[in-house]
Amino acid sequence: xxxxxxxxxxxxxxxxxxxxxxxxxxxxxxxxxxxxxxxxxxxxxxxxxxxxxxxxxxxxxxxxxxxxxxxxxxxxxxxxxxxxxxxxxxxxxxxxxxxxxxxxxxxxxxxxxxxxxxxxxxxxxxxxxxxxxxxxxxxxxxxxxxxxxxxxxxxxxxxxxxxxxxxxxxxxxxxxxxxxxxxxxxxxxxxxxxxxxxxxxxxxxxxxxxxxxxxxxxxxxxxxxxxxxxxxxxxxxxxxxxxxxxxxxxxxxxxxxxxxxxxxxxxxxxxxxxxxxxxxxxxxxxxxxxxxxxxxxx
Numbered sequence: 001x002x003x004x005x006x007x008x009x010x011x012x013x014x015x016x017x018x019x020x021x022x023x024x025x026x027x028x029x030x031x032x033x034x035x036x037x038x039x040x041x042x043x044x045x046x047x048x049x050x051x052x053x054x055x056x057x058x059x060x061x062x063x064x065x066x067x068x069x070x071x072x073x074x075x076x077x078x079x080x081x082x083x084x085x086x087x088x089x090x091x092x093x094x095x096x097x098x099x100x101x102x103x104x105x106x107x108x109x110x111x112x113x114x115x116x117x118x119x120x121x122x123x124x125x126x127x128x129x130x131x132x133x134x135x136x137x138x139x140x141x142x143x144x145x146x147x148x149x150x151x152x153x154x155x156x157x158x159x160x161x162x163x164x165x166x167x168x169x170x171x172x173x174x175x176x177x178x179x180x181x182x183x184x185x186x187x188x189x190x191x192x193x194x195x196x197x198x199x200x201x202x203x204x205x206x207x208x209x210x211x212x213x214x215x216x217x218x219x220x221x222x223x224x225x226x227x228x229x230x231x232x233x234x235x236x237x238x239x240x241x242x243x244x245x246x247x248x249x250x251x252x253x254x255x256x257x258x259x260x261x262x263x264x265x266x267x268x269x270x271x272x273x274x275x276x277x278x279x280x281x282x283x284x285x286x287x288x289x290x291x292x293x294x295x296x297x298x
Contacts, residue, residue: 001056005047008032011063018069018217027072034076035059069217082133084163091151092127093226098283099202099258102290103130105281106200106256107137109292113252115197116140121248123183123201123241124148126226128156128163130200135176136168143176144193149225150180184240195250202258203237204229234260238267242274246295254294264288 002010008028015024029040035051035058036043051059065075073079073094079086081095082103088094110118117140122131125145135141147153160173181188208228211219218227229236238257245255255276259267268278268291276293283289 001050001053002059003048003050004032004036004038004043007035007051007059008043011059011066014063014067018067027066030072031063031066031075032059034078035062070221071217074221079127079129081129082136084133084136086127086129086132086159087155087162088127089155090221091149091223092155093202093222095127095129098285098289099130100133101281101283102200102202102256102258103133103137105290105292106134106198109254109256110138110198113197117142118198119194119196119250120144120198120200121146121193121196123199123244124203124226124237125156125178126152126202128159130202131156131176132159132163134198134200135171135173136164141171141175144179144196145176146179146181146183146189146193148180148182149223152223152226153178153180183244184236186240186243189240189244190247193244193248195248197250197253198256199241199245199249199253200256201237201241203241205234205237205258205260205263207231207234234263235266235270238270242271242276242293245276245293246274249295252294254292257291257293259289259291261287261289264291267291 011028012024015027033039035055062075071094073088077087079088079095082100118138119142120134121144123146125131125147131143131145135143145156160176179192181192183189204227206228209231241255264280268280271278271293275296277296279292280288281290
């Protein structure tokens with residue numbers, strides 16, 4: 001059986017053809033925490049402890065998946081978002097820290113307005129990291145989660161049970177409605193969906209031609225339908241969100257979106273042309289990655 005220390009250095013070395021040294025080390029630490037249940041510091045104090053037979057089996061089998069370039073979150077079936085662990089698999093995107101910033105912006109906006117019963121539509125809900133986090137932090141939320149992928153919505157349903165603690169479940173998880181539909185089908189969405197204070201989305205926005213420039217652990221393993229849009233219409237989802245908002249936002253409501261920084265100004269112009277007042281917001285890296293659009297009155 002390997003010791004914790006031996007396992008770390010062995011895995012780090014094997015990962016370095018795929019990642020730089022720092023990223024390889026970080027992935028090795030995350031993986032070993034999932035295998036042992038011990039964080040980095042606890043493993044360092046027990047570096048000479050050997051794996052149990054079961055831990056060795058998990059290490060041997062699952063580490064092979066890592067060496068194919070499969071993201072650590074899919075190997076361990078978990079990712080952290082807004083202080084909670086979420087189930088993830090190949091049917092949903094891996095939650096990113098930048099999306100936490102979008103969620104916090106929505107929370108701050110709702111708190112500032114003091115809406116008593118916030119009605120939110122999460123378009124392209126995936127794992128539910130956005131909608132479940134909003135459900136956790138808003139006072140009296142009513143959520144509608146929309147996705148074309150029934151497999152993704154199965155993950156979301158599991159996360160509703162897994163992520164929410166007992167206090168949060170007292171907010172009535174039945175107020176999280178799951179709707180499988182193609183949001184680009186205008187007739188269907190207008191029939192199935194109601195009116196909302198907040199429409200939030202992290203939609204597909206990467207032109208397909210950009211795929212060749214991206215890391216294989218994204219393009220090979222994450223769901224293509226949640227990532228890519230046609231080269232000739234990269235703003236297709238923002239057009240749909242803008243049109244949907246005009247018909248489905250309640251008074252003083254707003255659309256919040258995550259953006260591709262390369263198309264941020266185009267998205268702003270698109271919403272402004274449809275009668276919205278628009279604010280762009282930078283993410284932690286100084287890139288324009290978020291948009292808030294509020295319908296102008298009159």
